[in-house]
Amino acid sequence: MHESGRQSHLTEKVIRLENGGMNVDFIHTSEGLLRIGAMPDVSKMAARFDLDDSLVAVPAWEVSQAGDNYTGEEFVFWRAQVYGHEGRKYIGSPDCVNQLKSKLDAVFPYFFDDERIHIVRKAWLDNWFLARPVETLYHNRDLKVEFTGDNITVSDNGEPVYNRLDLAPSLLPDDAVENRLAAVSPDPVARENLTITAIGSGNGFSGKSASILARFGKRAVWIDPCAFPAHSLADTNVHWDDITDILITHNHEDHMSGFSACLCRCERQKRRLRLITGKNIFRILKQQFSPLFPDMDQLVEFRELKPGTPLQIGGITVDARWNHHFLPFGTLGLRISAGGKTCGISGDTKFSTAINAVVGRPELDPAWFADCDLILHEVDFVSADGVHSYWEEVAKIRDTVSGTLYGYHSPEVESPPLPQVRDGQTFTL
Ligand SMILES: [Zn+2]
Ligand SMILES: [Zn+2]
Numbered sequence: 044m045h046e047s048g049r050q051s052h053l054t055e056k057v058i059r060l061e062n063g064g065m066n067v068d069f070i071h072t073s074e075g076l077l078r079i080g081a082m083p084d085v086s087k088m089a090a091r092f093d094l095d096d097s098l099v100a101v102p103a104w105e106v107s108q109a110g111d112n113y114t115g116e117e118f119v120f121w122r123a124q125v126y127g128h129e130g131r132k133y134i135g136s137p138d139c140v141n142q143l144k145s146k147l148d149a150v151f152p153y154f155f156d157d158e159r160i161h162i163v164r165k166a167w168l169d170n171w172f173l174a175r176p177v178e179t180l181y182h183n184r185d186l187k188v189e190f191t192g193d194n195i196t197v198s199d200n201g202e203p204v205y206n207r208l209d210l211a212p213s214l215l216p217d218d219a220v221e222n223r224l225a226a227v228s229p230d231p232v233a234r235e236n237l238t239i240t241a242i243g244s245g246n247g248f249s250g251k252s253a254s255i256l257a258r259f260g261k262r263a264v265w266i267d268p269c270a271f272p273a274h275s276l277a278d279t280n281v282h283w284d285d286i287t288d289i290l291i292t293h294n295h296e297d298h299m300s301g302f303s304a305c306l307c308r309c310e311r312q313k314r315r316l317r318l319i320t321g322k323n324i325f326r327i328l329k330q331q332f333s334p335l336f337p338d339m340d341q342l343v344e345f346r347e348l349k350p351g352t353p354l355q356i357g358g359i360t361v362d363a364r365w366n367h368h369f370l371p372f373g374t375l376g377l378r379i380s381a382g383g384k385t386c387g388i389s390g391d392t393k394f395s396t397a398i399n400a401v402v403g404r405p406e407l408d409p410a411w412f413a414d415c416d417l418i419l420h421e422v423d424f425v426s427a428d429g430v431h432s433y434w435e436e437v438a439k440i441r442d443t444v445s446g447t448l449y450g451y452h453s454p455e456v457e458s459p460p461l462p463q464v465r466d467g468q469t470f471t472l
Contacts (some may be wrong), residue, residue, distance in 0.1 A: 060088045063271025064109035064219030073185045081115035083270030083300035101135030107216035111303040117296035118247045123171045137176040155369045220273040229282040234258045237381040237472040243269045244464040247297030249454035259381035262357035264288040268301030279467040290319040292390040293374035315344040323372040364406040366392035384472035387415035394432040409443040422450030
């Protein structure tokens with residue numbers, strides 16, 4: 044699997060993770076590892092380089108065409124929830140700490156009950172988010188973290204160890220994006236066949252998050268924009284500006300890490316972002332990102348996707364269902380049709396014949412995919428009891444329908460028992 048991003052040592056005490064034009068610094072202090080802000084997929088990189096922070100300095104919320112510096116935090120929490128952690132102190136101005144907390148609070152507390160039937164709201168955000176708002180100075184024993192204007196400075200044992208502005212990277216995120224785009228050619232050729240490309244096939248813990256491009260005619264619908272859009276699309280030789288529409292299946296961060304970057308690019312290009320999603324999903328996106336984009340209604344040309352009411356996007360028909368997932372705002376499963384072919388994309392959903400027997404919703408049955416030539420289904424190769432679809436259950440769908448089925452939204456597995464979508468793989472239907 045291709046792992047993007049790199050680590051560098053800026054000083055003896057300061058480590059920088061860089062990815063897609065953004066960076067996050069980690070500072071060794073007497074109170075443990077201090078992280079400065081976030082970036083999309085930061086938890087994957089931190090795990091890869093074995094950086095386990097116990098303190099987080101929360102800067103002002105900033106966005107560029109590479110992404111924003113609060114997105115990424117949700118999966119720090121999911122990782123803490125799954126693998127355990129003692130909890131992190133979040134230090135910053137009351138406004139910044141509160142903005143970050145509200146963004147997380149809109150989504151992170153929802154989960155399934157133990158039977159995986161109903162959605163429940165947990166109190167677990169407080170286990171991991173130890174808010175430490177300060178006016179300007181955090182001071183605990185030998186450690187001082189000071190917030191002044193745009194800057195964050197750190198001193199420990201009386202020694203200055205970090206100055207955010209002094210260590211600012213020379214290349215601005217927007218310039219890194221333009222550099223990456225310059226290496227890819229736009230491809231405006233109208234597609235005569237429905238083509239489906241996996242920009243990413245992993246999940247929030249591993250690989251590039253599940254992110255799929257559907258092209259037909261002049262339309263290119265990017266389903267669940269993943270982190271660092273310019274770079275991630277370019278890795279599959281797709282120019283970001285070829286994308287005509289964004290579709291978001293639900294509000295979990297691994298399905299919308301690239302959303303703020305996409306909005307930012309549209310804002311700079313003075314055009315509206317065409318966004319296809321559910322009404323409540325859009326409402327939560329607006330709520331979560333309102334401090335960054337207070338006028339999102341002006342920035343977005345919203346098209347509501349409602350199960351039972353297929354949408355026409357150029358020559359593409361998008362048909363949806365509500366999945367069995369754990370957000371109360373809904374999670375969309377999709378059937379994308381064009382040129383006489385159909386691709387089913389499960390979206391996040393726990394498919395289980397036993398659960399379906401209790402839930403009793405026919406759209407969750409394998410027959411929903413009966414007319415699909417290709418089916419991409421989320422899969423969990425390891426756990427039967429988790430919140431995702433165990434592969435033995437997904438195999439039942441494969442054995443019931445005539446289309447070809449591939450698993451996605453999973454770490455890459457060697458010799459998987461079901462064929463697995465690979466990053467960059469294209470299907471021409
Ligand atoms: Zn999800
Ligand atoms: Zn997911």
